[in-house]
Amino acid sequence: TQSTRPQRILGAVQQNATRGDPRSVVRAIDQYCRSQEWAMNVGDEKGCILDSVVSEVNPSTVLELGTYCGYSTVRIASLLPPHAKLITLEFNPKFAVIARQVIAWAGLEDKIQLVEGSSGDLIPKLKEQFGVKAFDLVFLDHWKDRYLPDTKLIEECGLLRKGGVLLADNVICPGAPEYLEFVRSSPRYESQYFKSHLEYTKVEDGLEKSVFLG
Numbered sequence: 001t002q003s004t005r006p007q008r009i010l011g012a013v014q015q016n017a018t019r020g021d022p023r024s025v026v027r028a029i030d031q032y033c034r035s036q037e038w039a040m041n042v043g044d045e046k047g048c049i050l051d052s053v054v055s056e057v058n059p060s061t062v063l064e065l066g067t068y069c070g071y072s073t074v075r076i077a078s079l080l081p082p083h084a085k086l087i088t089l090e091f092n093p094k095f096a097v098i099a100r101q102v103i104a105w106a107g108l109e110d111k112i113q114l115v116e117g118s119s120g121d122l123i124p125k126l127k128e129q130f131g132v133k134a135f136d137l138v139f140l141d142h143w144k145d146r147y148l149p150d151t152k153l154i155e156e157c158g159l160l161r162k163g164g165v166l167l168a169d170n171v172i173c174p175g176a177p178e179y180l181e182f183v184r185s186s187p188r189y190e191s192q193y194f195k196s197h198l199e200y201t202k203v204e205d206g207l208e209k210s211v212f213l214g
């Protein structure tokens with residue numbers, strides 16, 4: 001029976017990465033997706049920008065919207081301080097099954113909580129169900145038309161601390177025009193665009209970093 005792309009990505013991790021070594025998991029996925037088949041991981045070029053923002057924020061609690069195979073989940077979690085936690089939301093159960101195994105291979109189960117479901121449904125439950133007070137960093141990488149409604153929902157639920165950071169992938173390709181317009185024009189955010197390229201290609205893309213001013 002035919003394997004899926006996420007299953008093949010997991011295979012590349014199990015074949016080429018060292019158990020318990022998150023950076024080798026990241027490297028194995030990038031090498032596979034660059035040489036064998038493209039996949040929608042944030043990738044190595046934008047990944048370096050992601051690393052620098054994570055290191056600068058040094059977050060205690062991170063929310064990721066859109067897990068996919070867990071590439072950025074592992075990449076972020078590998079940079080977190082000892083007691084920091086990352087919650088990642090994934091709608092697609094087929095992606096979640098793979099991501100859990102990639103996260104386990106990296107040895108990061110204790111830092112990461114993967115929750116299956118739609119962000120719109122789950123975000124209002126994060127405080128009561130997961131004892132979250134407020135997030136220091138939110139990485140948006142799910143459906144691009146959900147970036148704006150979910151940002152408003154995160155604000156309404158008081159889930160972003162003052163000085164907290166939103167970092168959004170794909171603001172050029174596939175694009176999130178309404179989201180960009182909102183964070184760039186709102187007096188409650190200080191936004192900055194990091195020009196880069198769509199993962200594993202020469203196509204322009206970038207990350208938008210927006211600091212919540214409260």
Ligand SMILES: Cn1cnc(CNC(=O)c2cc(-c3ccc(F)cc3)cc(O)c2O)c1
Pocket residue numbers: 040041042066068092141142143144169170173174198199
């Ligand atoms: C199905 N699905 C479940 N989660 C999601 C959310 N992610 C994306 O949609 C996404 C898409 C692309 C992309 C796809 C085709 C193309 F030609 C150019 C770019 C790149 C990314 O980095 C992404 O994050 C989609």
Ligand SMILES: [Mg+2]
Pocket residue numbers: 040041042141169170
């Ligand atoms: Mg993306």
